[in-house]
Ligand SMILES: [Zn+2]
């Protein structure tokens with residue numbers, strides 16, 4: 001049976017449903033992920049567009065990444081929860097924050113990126129490929 005994971009924003013007006021397993025999961029220590037989460041790294045899962053459905057009204061914010069590509073955040077206009085990100089470099093994919101989901105069975109991240117911004121005491125007790 002197809003795995004289904006669901007998430008809601010803090011005020012429950014926006015809902016997200018992800019079907020099947022993500023293409024990949026990554027940890028990112030960049031300052032933008034730190035600002036998005038308020039924590040010291042972000043954990044996000046990349047899905048193919050057709051695996052993801054978003055219900056409810058969202059507002060978009062676009063920034064230019066270090067790569068020069070655009071990253072567009074869709075967030076709830078009421079409570080500000082970021083529900084997904086779109087990368088102009090990967091138009092067929094959607095990136096969702098793993099922390100939105102109640103399910104604790106997301107695959108172990110395969111990448112840890114922007115490690116030059118990683119807080120010194122953070123270590124992962126699993127095999128993760130790291131990129132500075
Ligand atoms: Zn909300």
Ligand SMILES: [Zn+2]
Pocket residue numbers: 028029030031032033034042114
């Ligand atoms: Zn990041």
